[in-house]
Amino acid sequence: MRYLLAFHADHPDSTDEAALSAEVVAEMQQLMTDFANALETAGIMVAAEMLAPPAGAAAVTRRSGATVIEDGPFAAAKEALAGVFIIDAADRDAAIAWAERFPGASYGTVEVRAAGASYIDGRWQQP
Amino acid sequence: MSPGPPSEAAAAVVLTADDWGRMIALLCARDGDIAGAEDALADAVESALRAWPASGVPRNPRGWVYRAALNARRDVWRSAAARTSVPLDARAHDAAADPDPALAFSELPDARLQLLAACADPAVNPASRPLLMLSTVMGLPARRIAEGMILPAATVSARLTRAKKRIRASGRSMRIPDRSELPERLLAIHEGIYGVFTVEWAHAESDLRHGLIAEAVFLAELVAELCPDDGESHGLAALIDLSSARFAARRSGGDLVPLHAQDSRRWDSARVEVGEEHLREVLRCGHIGRFGLEAVIQALHMQGVRTGRTDWDALLRQHDHLLRIAPSLGAQVSRAAVLQQARGPQAALHALDELPRSAGAYQPAWVVRAHALRALGHSFDADSALERAISLTTVASERRHLERERRRPRGAQPGPIQAEP
Secondary structure, rough: EEEEEEEEOOOOOHHHHHHOHHHHHHHHHHHHHHHHHHHHHHOEEEEEEEOOOOOEEEEEEEOOOOOOOEEOOOOOOOOOEEEEEEEEEOOOOHHHHHHHHOOHHHOOOOEEEEEEOOOEEEEEOOO | OOOOOOOHHHHHHHOHHHHHHHHHHHHHOOOOOOHHHHHHHHHHHHHHHHHHHHHHOOOHHHHHHHHHHHHHHHHHHHHHHHHHOOOOOHOOOHHHHOOOOOOOHHHHHHHHHHHHHOOEEEOOOOOHHHHHHHHHHOOHHHHHHHHHHHOOHHHHHHHHHHHHHHHHHHHHOOOOOOOOOOOHHHHHHHHOOOOOOOOOOOOOOOOOOOOOHHHHHHHHHHHHHHOOOOOHHHHHHHHHHHHOOOOHHHOOOOEOOOOOOOOHHHOOOOOOOOHHHOOOOOOHHOOOOOOHHHHHHHHHHHHHHHHOOOOHHHHHHHHHHHHHOOHHHHHHHHHHHHHHHHOOHHHHHHHHHHHHOHHHHHHHHHHHHHHHHOOOOOOOHHHHHHHHHHHOOOOOOHHHHHHHHHHHOOOOOOOOEEEOO
């Protein structure tokens, strides 16, 4: 069944971002590539997205009747959503085993959530 | 002294891991400031590289570098004393750290046990201890540590900085732990070194961990040398030697080869010999701990592979002993695998059934269960156990190995298995 691995981490602000050396960035990219390749090889990768900084985000709601679009950045908790992986794991234990291997887990948190319903092949499916 | 070419100076000044740790241990003995000691030593090496091409390499190059670093530390201590007028702790300052310039560096005391103890200080996060040992005791750059431990370099640097600050703040670290606390601290030192050895997650495809094996061997040999009468220090060295001796034989064309299918001619025989020598030292010391027992278990398995006859009863006894002194899920599962050979698959299944609930997410337990079920002829259940083991396996070569096993014809007997560290 499908699981969401939601990666939360301190989002480096723009000054930190500049301070991250090219070497550090390249290294992290390599670790992420290895992780994604391992998911692919295991045949359980559905999707993987690492997110752009939340400053460019927008929040959309019609809660009050009219459409309200709010531009980011949003004053949020210390850790923000930084990446989402969807994997097709056998069960919760297997999903957790993969979350343990997430390279960013050494400085952030990986939330493991089971899908309640998945839209696959043109229809909603219960796991 | 005669002026030499710069390359000669550079070669002479490159400190070995041995030199680095010994110098750091002395340079930080006074105030526990490991970061300050490291900066001073790095600066001293740099000034040597600048000065020696013109002045020639001194007769005692290591003494020169050490002296330069010590002088830099002294300047810091003096200005600190002038600023605060609080008397420095002269007790902690070993007079031997103030060498006669003519004295060969090798004649200075070896304070690395204090340094190892500081790295294993209770104030330091256990996960940071292996990093700290590699950095301060061996002088390994953060980038190499990051590669070897499969961590982002920024994470390694941050953890090292935090750990060094904590040691400095704790203030109690830079002395030889006294008799009452040495056993406990040694345990933490051993676990830290073992942490260098067991990096679990390997890079996706080429998951041969050649990363930090040599460093783990170095540190284990060091602590055995510094504590020659501590059985468990020899036990750890034996375990790391015997396990690392088999590394080349563990893979064949990218595929995993379990211990009992390995070609013992591919083992590193020199390393096996060193490991066996440490096992004899364990016996001489007269006490054996968790690592020593694990080494004995490795030695028994390896002897079985070499001679074609494994003493499963002896292995069972050693596992029982291990579980009494250091109970762990890993050891319980490993014992169940031995039990299958010594007492039959039904006994193995019984042992697995008695495992705690947490074993449900423990991959090796499902592999051993699959083998026992298959030996009993329950092919369907065996396959679903194997299926579950595969779902919990994140290392590609291990998955391939288990998938091959699943495709094995029904009724075929897999060989005994042994969890690799």
